Amino acid sequence: MRIKFSDIAIELFGICYILGFMIFIPLLYGTTNGKITIWYLMLAAWGSDIFAYSIGRRIGKHKFTKISPNKSIEGCIAGVIGSVVCVVIYTVLINTIKGAVIPYGYIIFVGIILSILGQCGDLAASSIKRETNIKDFGNLIPGHGGILDRMDSIIFMAPTAYILLMFF
Amino acid sequence: MKKKNNTNKTRIISAVILIPIVVAILIFGNKYLIDILCSILAILALREYFNANVERPKEIRRLRIFF
Numbered sequence: 001m002r003i004k005f006s007d008i009a010i011e012l013f014g015i016c017y018i019l020g021f022m023i024f025i026p027l028l029y030g031t032t033n034g035k036i037t038i039w040y041l042m043l044a045a046w047g048s049d050i051f052a053y054s055i056g057r058r059i060g061k062h063k064f065t066k067i068s069p070n071k072s073i074e075g076c077i078a079g080v081i082g083s084v085v086c087v088v089i090y091t092v093l094i095n096t097i098k099g100a101v102i103p104y105g106y107i108i109f110v111g112i113i114l115s116i117l118g119q120c121g122d123l124a125a126s127s128i129k130r131e132t133n134i135k136d137f138g139n140l141i142p143g144h145g146g147i148l149d150r151m152d153s154i155i156f157m158a159p160t161a162y163i164l165l166m167f168f
Numbered sequence: 169m170k171k172k173n174n175t176n177k178t179r180i181i182s183a184v185i186l187i188p189i190v191v192a193i194l195i196f197g198n199k200y201l202i203d204i205l206c207s208i209l210a211i212l213a214l215r216e217y218f219n220a221n222v223e224r225p226k227e228i229r230r231l232r233i234f235f
Contacts, residue, residue, distance in 0.1 A: 003225050011228050014217040022210045029194075029202045038194055046187075128220065137216040141186065143179030148213040155213075 017124075017155070018148070024158035028165065036094060037165040040107075043086040044114035044161070045154045051082025052119070068126040076119055083115030084108055102168065110164050114157045121156025125149055 029038045056075020064071040091107045094100050125148060129135070137146030144150045193205065218232050 003227055007224050007228050010221060011224060011231055014214060014221070015231075018214050018217060019210055022206060022213070026199070026203045026206045030199050034199075035194070042190070042194065128217070132220045134220050137220055138212075140212065140216075142182050143175055143177075144182055146216050147209060148216045151209065151213055 024162040047086030048079040048083040048115040052079030084111035087111040118153030121153040125152035
């Protein structure tokens with residue numbers, strides 16, 4: 001079989017995409033207030049996923065992209081709102097309980113950016129699956145389509161979350 | 169339809185089991201535990217990615233020996 005540039009690119013992309021991006025999760029956790037800031041990453045990802053899935057399923061009518069036909073524009077907007085709601089509620093709790101002064105405007109910005117990146121990660125994983133003609137990456141987490149499918153949004157969010165939150 | 173409902177049920181059950189575990193690890197874990205868990209997850213994710221891309225030339229697949 002002849003080696004094509006695309007073969008090398010796809011192979012190296014996987015290594016850089018997964019290892020290069022995922023290394024920012026322990027880096028974020030290792031910062032001064034890592035135990036607090038890591039939750040922004042998790043809550044943005046979970047809030048975005050849960051809101052996008054549940055709202056998109058109920059009221060989603062307009063298709064978002066051909067890469068992932070189940071995603072709707074309504075779901076994507078709900079994902080952004082969900083992410084912002086989750087991080088703002090968390091910030092209220094942190095500011096109240098721990099006496100921190102984390103600015104809400106900045107946190108709303110972080111929520112929006114992380115949610116958009118998470119949805120890009122979802123689309124990237126869908127695009128890989130479509131390209132390789134598989135339905136699920138694996139069955140290690142039943143019903144979730146594999147670890148990569150579950151982690152795709154967090155992987156994409158991690159570098160930006162680290163840059164945006166490392167100073168807290 | 170029934171299959172889809174079962175998949176949703178499996179999805180929810182997995183999430184209900186896994187989310188508390190992740191929450192507990194993040195709250196009570198330390199830096200080294202997170203490092204180790206992230207490494208394990210990264211290798212598993214990479215293996216899934218490589219398994220999805222099985223039809224690559226042998227020379228390219230040799231790169232995977234490190235993972």
